[in-house]
Amino acid sequence: MASKVYFWNLRASMKAPYDQRIHRLLERTGFAGHVASGELAAVKIHFGERGVTGHVQPLMVRPILAELTRAGARPFLTDASTLYVGQRGEAVSHAMQAALHGYDPLLMGAPVIIADGLKGASQVALPVHGGKHFKEAFIAADIAEADLLVSINHLKGHELAGFGGALKNIGMGAASKQGKMQQHVTTGPLVDEAACKGCGACVGICAAQALALLDGLDGKPHVLLNLDACRGCGACFLACKNGGLTINWQTDVAEFLERMMEYAAAVLLSRPKPSLHISFVTNVTPDCDCMGFSDAPICPDIGVLASLDPVAIDQAGIDLVNKAEPLWPSHLPKGLKAGQDKFLAMRPNLPPAMGLDYAEDLGLGSREYELVAL
Numbered sequence: 001m002a003s004k005v006y007f008w009n010l011r012a013s014m015k016a017p018y019d020q021r022i023h024r025l026l027e028r029t030g031f032a033g034h035v036a037s038g039e040l041a042a043v044k045i046h047f048g049e050r051g052v053t054g055h056v057q058p059l060m061v062r063p064i065l066a067e068l069t070r071a072g073a074r075p076f077l078t079d080a081s082t083l084y085v086g087q088r089g090e091a092v093s094h095a096m097q098a099a100l101h102g103y104d105p106l107l108m109g110a111p112v113i114i115a116d117g118l119k120g121a122s123q124v125a126l127p128v129h130g131g132k133h134f135k136e137a138f139i140a141a142d143i144a145e146a147d148l149l150v151s152i153n154h155l156k157g158h159e160l161a162g163f164g165g166a167l168k169n170i171g172m173g174a175a176s177k178q179g180k181m182q183q184h185v186t187t188g189p190l191v192d193e194a195a196c197k198g199c200g201a202c203v204g205i206c207a208a209q210a211l212a213l214l215d216g217l218d219g220k221p222h223v224l225l226n227l228d229a230c231r232g233c234g235a236c237f238l239a240c241k242n243g244g245l246t247i248n249w250q251t252d253v254a255e256f257l258e259r260m261m262e263y264a265a266a267v268l269l270s271r272p273k274p275s276l277h278i279s280f281v282t283n284v285t286p287d288c289d290c291m292g293f294s295d296a297p298i299c300p301d302i303g304v305l306a307s308l309d310p311v312a313i314d315q316a317g318i319d320l321v322n323k324a325e326p327l328w329p330s331h332l333p334k335g336l337k338a339g340q341d342k343f344l345a346m347r348p349n350l351p352p353a354m355g356l357d358y359a360e361d362l363g364l365g366s367r368e369y370e371l372v373a374l
């Protein structure tokens with residue numbers, strides 16, 4: 001059955017300004033009817049890595065928080081720490097980065113709470129039903145434990161997943177560090193022999209006994225990985241403080257997308273109430289807001305979408321971007337026409353459905369949708 005995706009085309013006026021448009025958009029989803037007084041609402045957002053301008057701007061988010069508060073919820077803005085070294089790898093730098101991009105609690109009317117604790121170790125294991133890769137997923141504790149979940153995402157291209165939307169904001173974004181590692185690691189870690197100090201910390205933590213210490217040619221102990229035994233759990237990355245184990249980013253894209261969708265399923269299908277997804281199809285940059293830069297957008301600004309169905313909202317967002325006129329200068333190949341797939345044109349190695357077919361199989365929602373304009 002087609003799911004409803006509500007759409008506002010960015011047109012506003014003095015009589016119907018932005019906050020009223022947002023009010024009408026969210027009202028149509030019926031989400032407020034699921035809110036009980038005093039419930040804690042995790043508002044999952046990407047605050048933008050330092051150097052990025054494409055992330056959703058705080059003044060666009062403020063009326064959404066006001067709507068949740070009006071409905072009786074107590075919202076907090078949240079994200080989980082990243083795997084890579086940047087401004088969002090632990091809670092202190094992450095919260096400061098959010099403040100630098102204008103996410104001030106007094107301005108927003110909601111605090112910023114980094115959901116996986118000070119160093120990214122605060123997590124909850126949630127079951128994955130019917131997945132090919134995981135039986136459980138490691139989710140940032142404060143997102144898992146919140147009474148309500150609202151996902152605000154900036155639709156854009158993504159260097160590995162093809163696009164970043166509602167499902168990526170939850171599947172990757174709500175995962176703890178260990179959960180993020182599990183999604184990326186399909187072939188085991190890469191051992192950096194020069195960085196390895198032979199301390200053995202990773203050996204003791206590997207339940208699969210895939211790591212061992214052996215004397216190297218320099219006469220010092222070095223870690224050795226048995227790839228056949230490795231389960232790709234990612235636990236050894238956390239144990240190594242010396243950079244001796246790094247992520248093999250050259251993962252199989254189709255499998256990576258399936259893993260990410262299983263994580264999204266663990267978060268969303270374990271919740272007793274529906275979650276609300278809001279997608280800003282604006283400033284559609286070719287790459288993720290993690291990258292530390294923002295390139296020129298690939299199409300004009302289109303609008304804001306809202307839905308209770310994360311698959312439908314992602315499909316609708318992709319379709320709107322693909323229908324739009326292409327913009328240059330951007331990563332898009334020259335000569336691309338409106339109606340051709342911009343995401344696949346930028347990254348031809350992607351599976352055509354970019355994981356949405358598997359998300360549908362997992363029961364996350366429907367790729368069939370009805371776009372309801374305000």
Ligand code: SF4
Binds near residue numbers: 245
């Ligand atoms: S890879 Fe890291 S944790 Fe493992 S032995 Fe080397 S330095 Fe120690």
Ligand code: SF4
Binds near residue numbers: 185205208235
């Ligand atoms: S990824 Fe997991 S199974 Fe593989 S070597 Fe590291 S700890 Fe062991």
